[in-house]
Amino acid sequence: MAGGGDSAVDRALALAPLAGRITLVHRRTAFRAHRAGVRAAAEAGVGIRVNTEIEAVLGGAGVDGVRLVDRTSGETEEIPCQSVIAALGFTASLGPLERWGLDIADRRIVVNSRMATSAPGIFAAGDITEYPGKVRLMSVGFGEAATAVANAAVSLDPAADLFPGHSTDDAGQLGNAQEKETGDALRDR
Numbered sequence: 001m002a003g004g005g006d007s008a009v010d011r012a013l014a015l016a017p018l019a020g021r022i023t024l025v026h027r028r029t030a031f032r033a034h035r036a037g038v039r040a041a042a043e044a045g046v047g048i049r050v051n052t053e054i055e056a057v058l059g060g061a062g063v064d065g066v067r068l069v070d071r072t073s074g075e076t077e078e079i080p081c082q083s084v085i086a087a088l089g090f091t092a093s094l095g096p097l098e099r100w101g102l103d104i105a106d107r108r109i110v111v112n113s114r115m116a117t118s119a120p121g122i123f124a125a126g127d128i129t130e131y132p133g134k135v136r137l138m139s140v141g142f143g144e145a146a147t148a149v150a151n152a153a154v155s156l157d158p159a160a161d162l163f164p165g166h167s168t169d170d171a172g173q174l175g176n177a178q179e180k181e182t183g184d185a186l187r188d189r
């Protein structure tokens with residue numbers, strides 16, 4: 001497995017119980033992948049080679065092995081294997097968004113704390129966005145989506161409340177006395 005991000009580490013971890021042997025080859029010394037994932041992979045028996053690149057895939061009709069090269073010493077080593085998986089990430093493409101006139105940094109859309117882009121009325125959320133301190137995780141994206149939607153609503157209707165309310169408040173709107181009671185009790189707490 002070649003790569004140092006979550007794709008490489010997660011796949012190596014998933015394949016560890018199936019493969020007779022699996023080696024994760026990463027050209028840098030530090031991983032971009034989640035630290036817990038790297039630790040779990042090591043604990044699952046994945047061989048981890050850092051500062052190392054796959055210089056050549058060996059074999060004829062099929063794969064018989066790879067030649068690894070240490071990036072510092074230049075020393076090479078051939079190891080046998082049946083498959084090589086390049087989990088080197090992907091190139092994100094903004095496509096038509098590039099022509100929308102939005103501020104872009106490193107192929108990502110720059111937003112402020114309201115998740116507003118540089119173009120009035122256009123909001124963004126998720127991995128595509130960029131701001132100082134950005135953490136690319138699902139929970140962050142969900143939160144950003146709520147922030148973007150609430151702020152978009154206010155930009156459309158300045159009289160609207162930015163805070164959309166709590167879901168527990170909905171019990172009152174259902175007109176069900178018991179649910180309203182529960183909603184009221186939760187609110188009072």
Ligand SMILES: Cc1cc2nc3c(=O)[nH]c(=O)nc-3n(C[C@H](O)[C@H](O)[C@H](O)COP(=O)(O)OP(=O)(O)OC[C@H]3O[C@@H](n4cnc5c(N)ncnc54)[C@H](O)[C@@H]3O)c2cc1C
Pocket residue numbers: 005006007008010093094095096125126127128136137138139141
């Ligand atoms: C291997 C890996 C493991 C991860 N593990 C975790 C984890 O354990 N926990 C965690 O919280 N996060 C994890 N993440 C991060 C998490 O996946 C992202 O933060 C999250 O998926 C971002 O959601 P998103 O909706 O912003 O973007 P995405 O999930 O990337 O969704 C964007 C969607 O837009 C589509 N798209 C792209 N261009 C266009 C276009 N021009 N037109 C239409 N559609 C388009 C794409 O196909 C894609 O479906 C992991 C990421 C990777 C790569």
